[in-house]
Amino acid sequence: MKLGYPCINRGIGCTANSTFRLASYSEERLIQKVENNLDCLFQILQYNVQNGFYFFRISSDLVPFASHPVCTVDWASHFRGQFRKIGEFIQEHNIRISMHPDQFVVINAQKDDVVERSVKELEYHCTVLDEMALNSTAKIQIHVGGVYGDKRSAINRFVERYSSLSKSLKSRLVIENDDRSYSLKDCLSVHQKIGIPILFDAFHHQCLNNGETLRQGLQHSGTTWKKSDGIPMIDYSSQQRGQRSGSHAKTLNIALFKKFLLETKGLDFDLMLEIKDKEASAFKALKILRKHQNGKESM
DNA sequence: AGTTGTCAAGCTAGT
DNA sequence: ACTAGCTTGACAACT
Numbered sequence: 001m002k003l004g005y006p007c008i009n010r011g012i013g014c015t016a017n018s019t020f021r022l023a024s025y026s027e028e029r030l031i032q033k034v035e036n037n038l039d040c041l042f043q044i045l046q047y048n049v050q051n052g053f054y055f056f057r058i059s060s061d062l063v064p065f066a067s068h069p070v071c072t073v074d075w076a077s078h079f080r081g082q083f084r085k086i087g088e089f090i091q092e093h094n095i096r097i098s099m100h101p102d103q104f105v106v107i108n109a110q111k112d113d114v115v116e117r118s119v120k121e122l123e124y125h126c127t128v129l130d131e132m133a134l135n136s137t138a139k140i141q142i143h144v145g146g147v148y149g150d151k152r153s154a155i156n157r158f159v160e161r162y163s164s165l166s167k168s169l170k171s172r173l174v175i176e177n178d179d180r181s182y183s184l185k186d187c188l189s190v191h192q193k194i195g196i197p198i199l200f201d202a203f204h205h206q207c208l209n210n211g212e213t214l215r216q217g218l219q220h221s222g223t224t225w226k227k228s229d230g231i232p233m234i235d236y237s238s239q240q241r242g243q244r245s246g247s248h249a250k251t252l253n254i255a256l257f258k259k260f261l262l263e264t265k266g267l268d269f270d271l272m273l274e275i276k277d278k279e280a281s282a283f284k285a286l287k288i289l290r291k292h293q294n295g296k297e298s299m
Numbered sequence: 300a301g302t303t304g305t306c307a308a309g310c311t312a313g314t
Numbered sequence: 315a316c317t318a319g320c321t322t323g324a325c326a327a328c329t
Contacts, residue, residue, distance in 0.1 A: 006321050021325060022307060057321075068307060103320055104308035117308060143320090146310050178320090180311060235321090248321085274321065302329075314317080 002096050002231075002270040003289060004055025005282045009044045016041035017059035025070050030063075034075055037062050038082045045089055052286055053279070055096040055233075055270045060121075062128060067120040076131050087132030096270045097138040098233055099125045108145035108158040115161060126169045136171040137230030141199045144175055144182040144190060151186065159193045171228070174199045176235065177221075179207035184217050188224070197225045202260065203237040203248070203274070214263050222267065230270075236260065237274040248274050252281035254288065261292045 007017055016037045020029055041058065048056055065071045076083070090097060105118040122140065129138045147154050162170065175191075176199040177184045184205055187198045200221035202214060212220065218234065225232045237248045238256045252275050275281040 008322060015324090017322070017324090019324075021305085024326080059322075061322085065307075070307090100321055102308080102322090103310070106309055109309075114309070121308080148310090276322085304327085306325080
């Protein structure tokens with residue numbers, strides 16, 4: 001099992017998701033930001049390897065405005081060297097990589113312009129991973145999208161639009177069960193139609209499910225990953241007390257995490273910790289995980 | 300230097 | 315009608 005945290009490192013003093021306002025867009029500004037973000041991404045990955053974190057989610061803000069019409073810079077060519085260097089480091093150290101485009105990506109939307117922007121945004125994510133020369137185990141995770149009062153049609157739209165995406169994009173795209181609209185069961189019905197792997201979000205499953213236990217959910221979603229997709233990825237979080245249902249914990253709840261490890265014993269997956277304090281919780285989780293695994297091995 | 304309104308984009312549910 | 319939340323606050327104008 002590889003363990004990781006998303007997008008931001010709070011300790012090393014640089015960010016790989018630095019952006020700026022559209023109103024102050026210029027080519028120079030863009031290039032300066034991307035250069036900074038790539039530099040920092042490399043630093044974060046080095047830090048992660050030193051500390052035992054072999055799973056990382058790259059921020060969607062790595063290249064600000066990449067899919068916006070204002071951006072006419074050929075950033076992929078311009079930064080090819082840096083992308084390759086990072087990609088080589090990732091492969092050399094066997095780091096697992098994911099990306100998670102934000103909520104504006106809705107490929108089953110009813111409006112054509114929303115779909116068009118969504119596809120462009122997905123292509124941007126795909127280009128980043130392609131430029132790093134990563135194989136199809138590097139994934140782009142999205143939700144199925146909106147429901148619009150008719151889930152069946154909404155799923156059919158997803159299936160239809162998926163089929164028209166590029167080959168590279170299709171090989172990287174995975175769907176994640178969400179906490180309000182598309183449960184694991186819904187995702188499985190999409191999977192049955194097009195074979196897309198399901199990234200199991202354990203916390204979302206707790207919020208929205210059809211009676212499957214955590215272990216059953218994990219096992220079932222795990223079967224949707226082919227060899228070329230790599231080890232199944234999953235998202236983990238827990239409820240922040242006092243916040244509304246679905247909001248992520250500020251820091252890792254140790255008791256709940258231990259319980260999670262016991263319930264999922266023997267299953268293999270790469271674990272993304274969606275916890276607000278990032279690597280601080282990842283350190284705690286790694287310590288618990290190692291103890292847990294040693295305990296198992298010593299039997 | 301510190302504070303604060305605002306930021307490309309969508310959808311859902313709660314108020 | 316408006317807002318919080320989503321994977322994540324950070325930018326940038328103003329005091």
